Amino acid sequence: MSYDQLTPTPDADSKPFWDACRNHQLMFQKCAECGDVRWPPSILCPQCHCRDAEWIESVGKGTVYSYAIYHQAFHPAFAAKLPYVVAIVQLDEGPMILTNIIGCPHESLACEMPVQVAWDDVSEECSLPKFLPIL
Amino acid sequence: MLEAGICKYVVITYGHSALWGGGMYQMLLQLTGNEAAFGHFGAVGGYALAAMRGMHEFSTGPETWKHIAMGQRKWANLNPAAMMHKKAMSEEDYYNAPMVVEPLRLFDNCLINDGGRAIIITTAERARDLKQPPVLIAGMGHHNPSNEIGQAKYMAGPTGAKKAGEAAFQMAGIGVGDVDACQIYDCFTYTVELTMQDYGFFGRGEGEDWFKGGTIEPGGRMPLNTSGGQLSEAYYMGLTPMSEAVMQLRGQCGDRQLGPKTNTKEPEIILCSDNGGILQSNACYIFRKG
Numbered sequence: 001m002s003y004d005q006l007t008p009t010p011d012a013d014s015k016p017f018w019d020a021c022r023n024h025q026l027m028f029q030k031c032a033e034c035g036d037v038r039w040p041p042s043i044l045c046p047q048c049h050c051r052d053a054e055w056i057e058s059v060g061k062g063t064v065y066s067y068a069i070y071h072q073a074f075h076p077a078f079a080a081k082l083p084y085v086v087a088i089v090q091l092d093e094g095p096m097i098l099t100n101i102i103g104c105p106h107e108s109l110a111c112e113m114p115v116q117v118a119w120d121d122v123s124e125e126c127s128l129p130k131f132l133p134i135l
Numbered sequence: 136m137l138e139a140g141i142c143k144y145v146v147i148t149y150g151h152s153a154l155w156g157g158g159m160y161q162m163l164l165q166l167t168g169n170e171a172a173f174g175h176f177g178a179v180g181g182y183a184l185a186a187m188r189g190m191h192e193f194s195t196g197p198e199t200w201k202h203i204a205m206g207q208r209k210w211a212n213l214n215p216a217a218m219m220h221k222k223a224m225s226e227e228d229y230y231n232a233p234m235v236v237e238p239l240r241l242f243d244n245c246l247i248n249d250g251g252r253a254i255i256i257t258t259a260e261r262a263r264d265l266k267q268p269p270v271l272i273a274g275m276g277h278h279n280p281s282n283e284i285g286q287a288k289y290m291a292g293p294t295g296a297k298k299a300g301e302a303a304f305q306m307a308g309i310g311v312g313d314v315d316a317c318q319i320y321d322c323f324t325y326t327v328e329l330t331m332q333d334y335g336f337f338g339r340g341e342g343e344d345w346f347k348g349g350t351i352e353p354g355g356r357m358p359l360n361t362s363g364g365q366l367s368e369a370y371y372m373g374l375t376p377m378s379e380a381v382m383q384l385r386g387q388c389g390d391r392q393l394g395p396k397t398n399t400k401e402p403e404i405i406l407c408s409d410n411g412g413i414l415q416s417n418a419c420y421i422f423r424k425g
Contacts, residue, residue: 008169066191066290068183069237074176083237086175088184096288098170111191128172 006077007126013041016055021127024119026060028095029053039095060117061134062091067101067109089115089131100130108133137258144261149374150251178322179244181413183236185290186325190238192291193340197238200324201229202346203359204242204366207321209352211363213391218246219367243324245365252371252378262425269425270384273309273404276302279416295417296333296408303406303419311335314421315402316358316383316393317351318376320410321365330408331359334419353391354398361391373409377420380405384424 010018017040020027030037033050044051067087073079085101101109102118115131122128136142175181189195208224211217224242232241262269278295304310311334321327328342336357337345351359362368362379369375383393383402394401402424409418 006171006174008172010169014169065288066184066188068180068187069234070174070180071234071237074180075171075174078174081174084174086173086180086184086236098173098175100173111188122172126172130173 006075007122008128013043017041018126020055020057021119021129022125024127026058026091026117026129027055028058028091028093030056030093037091037094039097056093058091058093058095058117060091060129062089062115062131064088064101064109064111064113064115064131065090065096066111069106069109085109087131097129100128101133102130103132137256143257145256146253147256147374148251148253149371151370152249153247153370154249178413179236179239182323182325183239185329185414186238186243186323188290189292189325189329195325195328195340195342197230197240197243199328199343199346200243201226202343203321203324203327203351204229206346206349206351206355207360207364208242208367210358210361210391211367213353213389213397214362214368215389217363217368218248219363239323239325242366245322245370246367248369250369250371252374254374254378254381259425268385270381271423271425272420273423274303274305274307274419274421276300276304276306276419277417278302279411281415290414292329292339293333294329294414296330296410296419299408299417299419300334303421307404307421307423309404309421314357314404314406315400316361316380316405318360318362318380318383318405318407319364320373320376320408321360322370322410324366326410326414327359327364329414330410330417333417334406334408358393358397358399361388361393361397373407373418376407376409377422380407380420380422384422 008018017027028037029041031045031050032052034048036045036047065088067085069083069085071083087101088096089099090096114134116134117129118132120128120130205224211219229242234240276299278298280295319327319330349355350357365375382388393399405422407420
């Protein structure tokens with residue numbers, strides 16, 4: 001693993017999500033049976049165990065469920081970014097994803113604050129969905 | 136298996152060389168998966184997210200957690216085997232320690248250490264013929280509400296501890312008022328607060344009032360993590376709380392022994408917890424003096 005950049009390693013379930021990210025699209029599976037929109041991608045619905053799902057595109061808006069501010073680097077790739085904000089964002093379509101909040105003074109961070117996706121193109125192969133406050 | 140006669144003794148062990156070889160770092164990376172791309176690593180980040188959500192939903196925060204960190208340290212100061220045996224902790228020490236992942240400061244985090252621990256389980260009948268005084272399992276309960284943090288909507292509780300505790304109390308035929316001491320899985324201070332809240336020792340958001348005034352310390356009315364726990368003795372997963380409960384009920388704890396020596400009630404019943412993932416599984420055990 002490279003020490004200057006950590007990037008996701010897509011598996012069979014998550015490859016469609018990460019491929020779509022390269023086109024700046026946030027795609028989630030929606031269960032054909034119960035309609036639950038889920039994260040992370042999986043072959044079964046975690047709510048009703050149905051195997052059928054369609055991929056839908058999120059409009060990229062949601063609210064912060066929770067956040068935490070890293071003051072220590074657990075990996076050299078993040079040493080220069082301290083302090084930085086990791087958050088769980090609940091998207092308007094339903095799923096909760098782990099991400100970063102960017103462009104927000106730390107004293108203004110709050111649970112339930114509205115956010116929208118902002119793409120971080122870390123390489124040609126990888127774009128990460130991060131989130132900005134909606135002012 | 137013991138009751139069915141399939142085996143006579145079960146040994147439960149835990150060993151870890153967390154301080155060398157990078158094993159702990161590998162475990163943290165595996166626990167994190169693709170979330171490492173966002174700089175999210177392992178347990179402290181996950182529990183920091185949970186603690187921040189707790190602070191949003193009810194009254195909690197460092198004013199509550201300091202009582203847990205400092206109270207457990209006082210027990211460690213009585214335990215020569217504890218890593219923090221000779222280190223006192225003042226309120227100033229607690230607040231001045233560096234933030235690791237906000238809102239969790241250094242002393243909200245458990246220790247990292249090398250070492251191991253084991254307990255042996257057998258039938259009550261066989262235990263009575265052995266050298267050591269027996270301790271009986273009076274009740275147990277487990278509940279595992281999710282395996283993905285993204286599906287975890289209970290970071291401010293109720294966690295799996297709610298149902299696990301109810302099942303254990305029901306099996307033991309007792310209530311929280313019958314518990315003499317607690318040994319609670321304490322990966323972080325917030326875990327202790329949330330677990331005790333979900334077991335019903337105090338109402339939601341009443342933790343600060345419940346913990347303050349030395350409740351869990353030597354001389355307190357509900358001694359908790361009397362070895363120093365994972366915050367101040369050593370980290371052996373669920374075996375730190377369980378082994379301490381067994382030794383306390385046997386009266387083998389030296390200067391930290393519950394009873395007259397520490398101005399606490401001589402224990403008949405001790406409640407233990409274990410916890411996995413980011414509040415994703417909980418086990419509650421109630422032990423009784425044999």
